[in-house]
Amino acid sequence: MTDSHRVLLEFDQALTAAVRPETPQVFINLVTGDCIEKLPEIDAESVHLIVTDPPYYLDGLDTDWRKGTGETPRATGAVGGLPVGMKFDPKQGRDLQAFMEQTGALMLDALVPGGFAVVFSQPRLAHRMAAGLEDAGFEIRDLFAWHFTQRAQPKAFRMEHFIDRMDKSPMEKKQLKRQLRGRRTPQLRPQFEAMVLAQKPRQGTFFDNYLLYRTGLIDTGVTLDGKAPSTVMTVEKPQKGKNNGHMTVKPVRLIEHLIRLFSEPGQVVLDPFLGSGTTAIAAHRTGRACIGIEINSDYINIAEERLEELLQEAQ
Numbered sequence: 001m002t003d004s005h006r007v008l009l010e011f012d013q014a015l016t017a018a019v020r021p022e023t024p025q026v027f028i029n030l031v032t033g034d035c036i037e038k039l040p041e042i043d044a045e046s047v048h049l050i051v052t053d054p055p056y057y058l059d060g061l062d063t064d065w066r067k068g069t070g071e072t073p074r075a076t077g078a079v080g081g082l083p084v085g086m087k088f089d090p091k092q093g094r095d096l097q098a099f100m101e102q103t104g105a106l107m108l109d110a111l112v113p114g115g116f117a118v119v120f121s122q123p124r125l126a127h128r129m130a131a132g133l134e135d136a137g138f139e140i141r142d143l144f145a146w147h148f149t150q151r152a153q154p155k156a157f158r159m160e161h162f163i164d165r166m167d168k169s170p171m172e173k174k175q176l177k178r179q180l181r182g183r184r185t186p187q188l189r190p191q192f193e194a195m196v197l198a199q200k201p202r203q204g205t206f207f208d209n210y211l212l213y214r215t216g217l218i219d220t221g222v223t224l225d226g227k228a229p230s231t232v233m234t235v236e237k238p239q240k241g242k243n244n245g246h247m248t249v250k251p252v253r254l255i256e257h258l259i260r261l262f263s264e265p266g267q268v269v270l271d272p273f274l275g276s277g278t279t280a281i282a283a284h285r286t287g288r289a290c291i292g293i294e295i296n297s298d299y300i301n302i303a304e305e306r307l308e309e310l311l312q313e314a315q
């Protein structure tokens with residue numbers, strides 16, 4: 001790495017963005033820690049855009065998702081012995097909403113007025129995600145779909161397995177299986193993920209706010225496919241990288257598109273749930289500064305490696 005790159009990458013520095021809207025920023029600051037503790041360290045009104053992909057606290061996707069917890073180690077993606085997708089506990093939605101209200105309030109403090117937050121959500125939890133952010137003080141402006149065409153694994157389950165475990169005669173089981181042939185749990189093949197578009201309330205009109213903070217108006221010249229940008233964004237899922245074992249990596253191209261739409265070069269992008277660093281990479285590639293917070297140091301290490309690779313490629 002050259003000296004200029006070292007200046008650019010300030011891993012684990014104090015979280016002081018201290019920006020005025022007219023001052024272009026170039027730093028990338030990756031921080032290991034719980035965003036509930038780290039977000040308050042960011043200067044108030046110093047971030048122009050948040051792009052983030054929080055954990056849903058479902059199917060084992062919490063901070064210990066790769067390791068299992070305590071005395072009940074579990075395989076990745078399974079909770080309490082149930083396969084992924086079978087744990088439909090309404091409490092999880094309420095917990096997610098409360099968590100998003102708490103973290104949303106901290107994100108709101110960091111954003112300048114009129115700044116946007118694009119927050120990924122599993123489709124069936126998007127209402128909880130939006131309600132949590134709204135209760136934190138954001139205005140909910142839209143819902144987007146990240147659409148992908150690859151054949152995803154359908155999560156629906158056949159009934160045979162349950163019938164086999166029933167206390168019934170072989171004949172009754174056979175009849176039940178015939179009756180339920182073709183029936184599965186109600187999950188279609190997933191082809192999109194939701195993104196909630198939230199905005200910090202503006203100061204004055206859209207026009208006033210833009211002149212003050214350079215936020216709140218979008219650049220509709222930005223395109224993914226040569227057409228005007230729309231609420232459905234088709235980008236294929238990234239290939240699993242040899243050095244990136246993170247389970248939910250987002251495509252850099254999609255995050256770049258969001259960053260271009262909702263911020264300007266030299267502005268500061270924040271991701272409080274950075275994972276393997278996709279937002280930091282997209283921010284750097286689009287000429288924005290980035291603050292990324294991630295609780296799992298393994299993932300911060302992956303993010304650093306990905307950024308260093310990117311900087312080496314640029315040389």
Ligand SMILES: C[S@@+](CC[C@H](N)C(=O)[O-])C[C@H]1O[C@@H](n2cnc3c(N)ncnc32)[C@H](O)[C@@H]1O
Pocket residue numbers: 033034035036053054055062063246248249250272273274275276277278279293294295296299
């Ligand atoms: C869905 S993943 C983000 C993946 C990311 N978009 C990428 O492309 O790699 C969510 C991340 O949030 C992290 N996380 C969970 N709770 C956190 C917290 N309280 N503070 C910071 N990070 C947290 C998890 O470790 C996980 O890596």
